[in-house]
Amino acid sequence: MRARSSQFAALAVAVVVLGGGAAFGWHHWHGSDDKAALPATTQPTPGDAHAVAAALARMPGKPQDLIATDVRSAIGTQAKQALPGGATISANEATWHPDGLGGGTITATVSAPGSPTTVYTVMMIKEPTGWKVVGTVPMAPSAPKVAKP
Amino acid sequence: MNRHLRLGLGALTVLSLTLPTTALARAASTGAPNAAACGSIELAPIIDHADDGSKITSRPDRRGVYVPIIMVPDWTGRATHDATRTGEFSVPLDMSTTGTPPATPRASLIGQLQNIPGAAVYTFDYRASAGKWVDDPGIGPALGDAIDCVTAALGQKAILITHGLGGTAARYAVAGQVAGHDRGNEVTTVIGFGSPQNGSQLADLTNTGVGTTASEPRILSRLLIGACAGLAPARFDPYSPCGSIPPEAAAIGVSGAAGSYRAGSAALTGLLPYPPNVALDSFAGDVAVKAPNLGWFNLRPFRTDQVSLGDLAASTAAVTLGARSQLRSTCSFTLNAFGTGEQSVGLRLDDATAPQLGPAWAGTVRQCYGADLTRISEFADSLTALITKEIRDRQPLDTSELESLPVPSLCGHPAGNLVGGYLPGIPPDQGEVALASTVDPSRFKDYTVFGDLTNDGVPDTVVVLKCTNANGQGADAIAAYDNGATLLGSVSLDAVTDRPRDEVYQVSVSKETGRIDWRTTRDTDSPCCPTVDATATFTYDPSTGGLKAGKLTSFNETEIAAALFDAGRTGKVSKKAAGMAPPEIINAMIAANRDNGIFRSLACYGPSPQDASWPAVAKADFGDSWPPSDGTRHGDRFCLIKLGATGAGPTYAQDPAGFTAPPEPERYALLGLEHVGFRNWMAVEFRLPGGEDTTGGGNDNGGGGGGIFGTPRPGGGPLFP
Secondary structure, eight states: OOOOHHHHHHHHTOSSOBGGGGOOOGGGGGGOGGGGGSOOOOSOOGGGHHHHHHHHHHTTTOGGGGBOGGGHHHHTTOGGGGSOTTOEEEEEEEEEEEOSSSEEEEEEEEEETTEEEEEEEEEEEEETTEEEEEEEEEOBSSOOOOOOO | OOHHHHHTHHHHHHTTTTOGGGSOOBOTTTSSBOOTTSTTEEEOOOOOBOTTSOBOOOOOOTTSOOEEEEEEOOTTOOOOOSTTOOSTTOSOBOBOTTSOOOSSOBOOHHHHHHTSTTEEEEEEOOGGGTTSOTTSTTTHHHHHHHHHHHHHHHTSOEEEEEETTHHHHHHHHHHOSSTTOOSTTTEEEEEEESOOSSOOTTGGGGOOSOOSSOSHHHHHHHHHHHHHHHTTTOOOOTTSHHHHHHHHHHHHTSTTTTTTTSTTOHHHHTSOOOOTTSEEEEEEEEEEEEOTTOBBTTBOOSOOSSEEEETSSSOHHHHHTTOSEEEEEEEEEEEEEEOOTTBOOEEEEEOTTOGGGGGGGGGOOOTTSGGGGGGBHHHHHHHHHHHHHHHHHTSOOOHHHHTTOEEOOBTTBOOEEOBTTBOTTOOGGGOEEEEHHHHOGGGHHHHEEEEOSSSSSSOEEEEEEEEEOTTSOOBOEEEEEOTTOOEEEEEEHHHHHOOSOEEEEEEEEETTEEEEEEEEOOTTSOTTOOOEEEEEEEEEETTTTEEEEOOOEEEOTHHHHHHHHHHHHHSOOOHHHHHHSOHHHHHHHHHHHHHTOOEEEEEEEOOTTTOTTSOHHHHHHHOSSSSOOSSEEOOSEEEEEEEOOTTOOSOGGGSOTTOOOOOOOOEEEEEEEEEEETTEEEEEEEEOOTTOOOTTOOOOOOSSSSOEESOOEESOOOOOO
């Protein structure tokens, strides 16, 4: 059997990583030499981080423009309620991670007068008309404690 | 390998000494044929031990043949089975659908299959084309060629075992590229481990338009991949989410295969469906995630209670689509995200049944992930059962199964199950029901036949049953069974002939139609010896679920007797006559026609005690009771040849017009015929009326008249070919 315990132990403490670690490549996966067989990607790259952050920064003005086609029917006409009034969005370009499938994730902070600042992981996708938001998950400020078995 | 080369494989095999690289050869270490000539597949070496620690030995089934089982891996293309255990079917079984793994890892999936008698396990490794669409020459076409080759070489249809997108390669190869030109005659079953029939869930992420399915799985899949990316440059177990999903996403999301694996893509919808006679079975992972915080900033427009992520790479619905059977391995998680604005997302997938694994989800293997499905103990057991049954189903029933068959009610005895070839519970003096091949094992091939009566591609079994009642009477029956020993139907031959005694010579099956050859009685037969041969076809009637007998045709001694009669009268001995009588009898008949009276007519009778129609003159000549009880066989049927005047014309037809034959005394010669098999008779003696003799010689033993020709056989039972 393969030895996995050391990997698990390392991962258990490394689930949260600094955005500075974003420079990566899928060629790290399990150390396989088969990576050479994979054709070159034309997917979004780490270099798209600035464009993604800029799109999010413009969102408070026209949130409907950032609705991904895939979720348009779910959101309908409620896009303006997605952000508190006067909100600004600041995305951390260092946290941009392309997913290899046309999109990626980035960490973004939403601030608004009178509202608590919220940090989101934002799932983005690149459509012909620009970067769109697929969905978000708010990030709790710290990891929940590990439940005892 | 193209088809022309494949067609030449048989010849190449013969020439293996001179063309060793192109011929299939039997691997010395395994017994199963290797596949050196079959392109991209290779025989998996045996590197496992059975679960009980014993050595796994490849061996043929009881027909002496191997069924090719081809392992087709996921997009990585890695299937080679070796000590590195990096092939997707080579990892020991260390997981369970219940989450409780085996106490010790069991033999790998390949090892489990190699332990099945008749299984020849081949791996199709296409890593050089990893991630490409299945029309790549190294994937679908290569697999198709390998199937052609190995099935031709082994003479058996193949079974394909696929993992993940290897199922798409299998479909390309099996369904073919032109309707009607599929490999449905070469492949019986495709068994998928997480193999989607209508696209990859990951590939669906490339769909920037409106998806045809709920968007929640796509959103969460993208989130998981992003979280994995945030953990770089960590190295992950290749069977964990972050070790398997991002590489697959990267591979299938690139330009070469972009969108091809996505549901509804032109490439995918262009694949033909599996031929209807190819069965699909499925093993699926089923990950359900609660994501209460999934939203669109402040909005909560999504269903978040139980988002199904399938096996992370393919949806459960896509994997089980069209499956004849399916098993699922499930996990339930609750998703939480944490971190600060300076951090990439930190995710937890908390499992209520294994809470300690929550933080380590990214690198932890679980029984519900697509990458891990080939490691699940219960799945392997189910797969083994499927393969074992299929190979078993391709074989006819064995002797022990035959002697335990269920039998219908016959000649007054109730239905029941044979034990040791006999129906139990019948008192010794009440007759018996028995498998004919048990009663007379030397005639097994006459009494037992295998053929596909039901046209389902699987051999059925037809047996002969012997039945007697308390009086020692009863007719044979035939009964047909499917490969699972289920009674398909039966025919009792007395129902066909309406005669009480019917004895089967032989039963056969060809192209869904069976044939019975048997003998039966007529009123004038002696009790020992039925003299009428009969034949009838029978078929399986799906509308009634039983056997249906066709038209009855019967035969007796008339044909051969007439041939001998003609030989005697004309002196011309036909081939048929020569084969049915020794020369001395034929010569005596010719001489009698010449010297003792021309042959006028012929009529055959049973033994005179049973046959009241004997002419009185003949009884007076040969005795009131013919044949005599002198310990020799005089025949089963007795043909009386009416003799004309000596020296008269050869036939009435040649008498001149107006000629009136003088009155002739009524005299008969006697030709004894013995029934020696199906439509087969032998003349055993020729007798002239009492007091006469011929120039043909003879061995008058004083038994009832004049010259006797031929050698009556010592007494005995009926003869069979």
